Amino acid sequence: xxxxxxxxxxxQSRLIIVLVVSALAIVVExxxxxxxxxxxxxxxxxxxxxxxxxxxxEVLNWSAHxxxxxxxxxxxxxKLTTQLTLLNGELQRLDALKFENNNLRQLLAAPxxxxxxxxxxxxxxxxxxxYSHQIVIDKGGMNSVYSGQxxxxxxxxxxxxxxxxxxxxxxxxxxxTSHAIPVRVGRTNFMSIAVGTGDYFELxxxxxxxxxxxxxxxxxxxxxxxxxxPKGYPVGTVKTVISDESQPFKQVLVTxxxxxxxxxxxxxxxxxxxxxxxxxxxxxxxxxxxxxxxGE
Amino acid sequence: MRANSSIIYLTILVALVLQIIPMPTGVDAYRPDWLLxxxxxxxxxxxxxxxxxxxxxxxxxxxxLYGTALGVHSIALAIPIFIVNANCQKLRNQSMIQQVIAxxxxxxxxxxxxxxxxxxxxxxxxxxxxxxxxxxxxxLWPWIFWLLRKLRRQFNVA
Numbered sequence: 001x002x003x004x005x006x007x008x009x010x011x012q013s014r015l016i017i018v019l020v021v022s023a024l025a026i027v028v029e030x031x032x033x034x035x036x037x038x039x040x041x042x043x044x045x046x047x048x049x050x051x052x053x054x055x056x057x058e059v060l061n062w063s064a065h066x067x068x069x070x071x072x073x074x075x076x077x078x079k080l081t082t083q084l085t086l087l088n089g090e091l092q093r094l095d096a097l098k099f100e101n102n103n104l105r106q107l108l109a110a111p112x113x114x115x116x117x118x119x120x121x122x123x124x125x126x127x128x129x130x131y132s133h134q135i136v137i138d139k140g141g142m143n144s145v146y147s148g149q150x151x152x153x154x155x156x157x158x159x160x161x162x163x164x165x166x167x168x169x170x171x172x173x174x175x176x177t178s179h180a181i182p183v184r185v186g187r188t189n190f191m192s193i194a195v196g197t198g199d200y201f202e203l204x205x206x207x208x209x210x211x212x213x214x215x216x217x218x219x220x221x222x223x224x225x226x227x228x229x230p231k232g233y234p235v236g237t238v239k240t241v242i243s244d245e246s247q248p249f250k251q252v253l254v255t256x257x258x259x260x261x262x263x264x265x266x267x268x269x270x271x272x273x274x275x276x277x278x279x280x281x282x283x284x285x286x287x288x289x290x291x292x293x294x295g296e
Numbered sequence: 297m298r299a300n301s302s303i304i305y306l307t308i309l310v311a312l313v314l315q316i317i318p319m320p321t322g323v324d325a326y327r328p329d330w331l332l333x334x335x336x337x338x339x340x341x342x343x344x345x346x347x348x349x350x351x352x353x354x355x356x357x358x359x360x361l362y363g364t365a366l367g368v369h370s371i372a373l374a375i376p377i378f379i380v381n382a383n384c385q386k387l388r389n390q391s392m393i394q395q396v397i398a399x400x401x402x403x404x405x406x407x408x409x410x411x412x413x414x415x416x417x418x419x420x421x422x423x424x425x426x427x428x429x430x431x432x433x434x435x436l437w438p439w440i441f442w443l444l445r446k447l448r449r450q451f452n453v454a
Contacts, residue, residue, distance in 0.1 A: 011348065011381055018352040018374040022367035025356075026417060029366050039366065046360045049309070053317040125318050127362055131420045134363050163363065170363050178418065198420075 036163075040141075044166040050136060054124050116230055117270040117279035119143060121151075123263045124168055133159075133173040133196065137266060140165045144276035148228055150269045156234040156257030157181065157222055158266055174235070175200050175260055183235050184223040188213045191223055192252075194235060200260040203236055205252040214241055214252050230269060300453045301345055307334050307444065308354060316361050325425055328432040331358060332376060332406050336399060337444045339380040340387045342453065351377035365417045372409035376402040392438055399437045403430040 009017070029035055121137040139145050141164050149161040151171050159173040174181050175196040183194045183205070190212050194203040208214060218238040224231025234257045242251040270279055311330040319327060331354055338346035355370025362369070379402065380387065387398060407426050414420060447453070 011378065014348040015374060015378045018348050019371060022352065022355070022370045022374070025367035025370075026365050026413070030417065039360075043360050046357055049312050049357070049361060050316065053313045057318055123318075125316050126324070131414055131418070132363065136363075177420065
């Protein structure tokens, strides 16, 4: 029965050692910048656990694919083909507009907008921590993901890359309380900064004067200032505007256009000068489509 | 002897996976403190195997998985495990109701520690939803206790 006689230091001294080491780790991480790479290294060290946690979902997905009936696949195929045709139709109009816009910009001697390069990433895990809205995606340093990179999905801006591991990386969502994104109100070109509120369905515009013209239903898109998020991607729509003259500023709440609770496929954006292996731009996508069509 | 203690590390690994497994947003707020209760059981049954040090290492791994500042969860796990270790004989002889109350208090201590340390690192506001996992944790404790005791006896973990 000597199983509860501890070998080594006493329980109290162990606790004190652990508390001191933890407190030191917190302070060092907050103050010293060099440990960031160490943290990235350690993160890739524990990523097997992440993959393990991701596996049940993957297996379900795989079996759903495997066992879904032929009928349903055909239906889905039909639906996707229709959708693709419709979207291509829209794209043609956009192409013409883009061409025209670039021509006009050239006339004004303004820089022509460059294509962005994109890679599709998939969601690996979502944090259950109520204080931080972060997700982990399945692309990392091996896919030349970099810290501070913009992440979007098919509906709007999601967030930016916070930490890069070898095969996965962590994304800070725009709804996190520590995140702010420079935005522009589409209707009036009014510029502001949208700050996360810690709620998946709400952002708040900062320092909106009472004279500013912001109405419910206004579309908010990224302004491109700050050089993190490219210009013109949708951020959200204005949900409520509370104008209380006793307060210094208007309170403007925005619903993000992307549904942060239901993320699955995401897009990572690169500017032309940082093009990674395997990324494609929309012009290349079109060429690819043309060759596919010719193949048929 | 050596092979038997591997079951402890296996259950800890399972707990780590359960801590980060994706769940729907609504249910996510009620995710039980898997790691805490599994460490509590081993800290109570085998205090010479699972002590403050193991709890701290698990905490560091959890910090890496969650992306929180390194040290937050190690503090928040080491303190409850210290309490369990110090009172392991009392806890072993308590009835299930008393144990559940003890686990409830430990879970509250755990979440308060996370909140306090995070509050110190990044400013945030207090929410009562912080304690929702405590509810699912105390419901889970009797089953986990039973399961781990069965495992411990079956594999003769010492």
